[in-house]
Amino acid sequence: MRAAAGSIRSHDWLPGRTLLLAVLAAGLCAAPVLAVAWIALTGETGDYLRHLAGTRLTTYLATSAVVAVIAAGGAGLIGTSLGWLMARTEFFGRRTLGWVLILPLAVPAYVAAYAWLDLSHAGGPLQAMTGGLFPTIRGSWGAGLMFAFVLYPYVYLLARNAFAGQSADASNAARTLGAGPVSAFWRTSLPMARPAIAAGLALVVMESLADYGTVAHLGAPTLSIGLIRAWSGAGSLVDAARLSLVLVLVAILVFGLERAQRSRARNVNAAGRHKPAARLNLNGATGLAALAACLLPLLLGMIIPLGRLAWLALRTETANGLAAASLHSLTLAGITALIAATLGLGTAYALRSRTAIATLAARAAGLGYAVPGAVAAVGVIALLSGIQALIDPAWRAITGEVFPILLTGTGAALVFAYLSRFAAAAISPSETALARVTPSLDGAARTLGATRRRRVWQIHWPLIAAGVTSAGLLVFVEVLKELPATMILRPFNYDTLAIIAHNFAADERLGKAALPSLLIPLVALLPMIFVARYLSRQDR
């Protein structure tokens, strides 16, 4: 296999353009983070960080660790089990649930947190029902659970694609050698899916660490809280930027581990499409258990929290402007998802060339995920105003006037901010999907005289379509619920569903936050239906 990988390098195909896309993706993602680093390194030095080190820094770090571990553990457990159930078994309701299980990702974590705390607070409905036994969802573990409930689809989606792509051979071989189905899962299926699971977990961890709204509301002081306090309380954007560099380092570490994991697994993941593993038929009680296992995360991540909001919504008047906001959300998310999927696929192809620059680009693209949205948005603003400062004199020299467009107030700035944060989410799924196109498959096609175009569309695309469209979907859903960058970079009079939902929730008017919160997953359903139908057509 090592030799085969080498042969890709020597027959480097599609080299130039995909590399360009990879570098473009890396530039988009890393630039705002670099701007933040610039702010951090060139700003004045005060004594705030020393004050912090002497007071709360250790709490921030410890809480971050606990939140990340619980989020990853929970999301890993839910996502992997559901991925396996969906890919390798057959039971009543499986087909319908396949895509629905992604929907909790469309519930912003802070919305889930507001609803769950409202349900479980002292004297709240859950405590009343259980005679005070139900614990109040709060603190590090509460926040970790919220992230697990709404972010598990990252793991689920990637794990499902990985399990589905595994050929029957490995598992059959294990069974032939006397392994039971459980042991075959642990010793063949799971290790082969490990890179995909790791890729999903890396996203879960980074998103939990960069979150602000959930941890603030549930009282889990993570490093994000610390850096927002440095900014909003102490008034030092510079110190906030410095603290966010710590998160960037964590991101480099997390994504580095994920990649190390991937390269270790490269040798085992030889899976074409020759013989997909047969689905295990779950009937009767086991089938019901499987159905219940799938419904539980849906309940926890979506139906219960949004149901609570809907219940409150019935007793309050409706928010205005939801139709326009839905359209705005849909437009922004759609455009960003298309671009991100293209960039992600380009990067994944470039990575096949295994050149240093492609690898570097892919890693740089991961950085955008590391920084809390509010700080990343400042990076975007700083960058754009820097560019503006460069354009203005040049433009004036030619036309005699200043450049007529304010870069920070454009939809393009917004899409740029989204891409910088979420394009990384599109790379991993594409890359995992592309790993299924083995070098030997390519070689065979070439031997048979297939043109490059034919190889891409007739051999690669059917194999990677699920992965690439999943990548686009992830980004779509992320953009739907994105808040800080949207707020500060949007054009005048331009609301999205997430903004309306947040404004009411932050105002403690949960009832009015309900409808916009409900609309986010509904809007997310549209592309999901489209993608599901497209993929089932592909699935010959």
Next chain:
Amino acid sequence: MKAMKLLVLAASLTLAACTQPATDAADSARVVNVYSARHYASDDAIFAAFTEQSGIAVNLIAAGGDQLIERVRADGERSPADVIITVDAARLHRAEQAGLFAPSDFSALTATVPANLIDPQGYWVSMAKRARVIAYSSTRVQPGEIETYEDLADPRWRGRVCVRESGNAYNQSLLASIIARSGEAAAEAWAQGIVDNMARPPQGGDTTQIQGIAAGVCDLAVVNHYYYALLANSDDPERQADAAAVSLLFPNQQTSGTHINVSGAGIAVNAPHPDEARALIEFFFSDDAQRMFAEMSNEIPVNVDANWDNPTLAAMLPFVEDDRNVSELGDHNATAQRIFDRVGWQ
């Protein structure tokens, strides 16, 4: 490559779809561009009423105060912002320090608005007030048993106080007011006393604290007055029951007065439409606008002559306010936050 073309097409479409011109000199219609940290329905109604009366259209961007400050600062000379609105006096102070406001003469307002609500240098004015008050259990605490913020730190309330996290601007400004009044050492001792008296680690918003009393977790809570009004005025019986379980105390009536915080506005230093900006800010003090603050957001109007109808709010008034100039709150904000860090107020 197809993908590349698609990419360029999508990017240029976005640019075209949502570009806003930096200057609208060619545009003859009058507009005012508002950057607001407020996002209440009352404000939408006020903007609509303003447009109807003046013919000036209102363009709005609403985001967090600190974000708005960064955006206006980065956009510099070409910033389209005319009016900058924030909640919390400390944010107004920070915007002022960042050089975002043009000094203006708001002295004409002093006929109806108390002077302590106007920035001494004329950078901004307050248009609505919020009081930080003590909610207490109607059954477990006797009226008169507690009278001041200082009492909250008394050891006899050990394990009986609910309060939200210290990252919250209202808690920071409350502590800033104590620093202004009694000095840093006394303020730190007070904050330590509150931490010792907490019934549980800080969580949730102000509403959560009131619910804490209703559920018997604690007997006292520190909240903004309008969260109580929101519960009391709710159509939801569950929320009404929460409100019914507590009484409100406006603290320090015999001493320094109840701590108030404000929403305020100023004219941006590079405002492309300074006249329209001034017209809007003056409109905030009109009877119409003040009524909407009182009736829709349960905020306390700053215009003492304004007429409004909100029985829940009216029942809370009048009370003795801390009459220091609210601009002082910003001076002590950073110190307040450090005290919170030192005493471990989460």
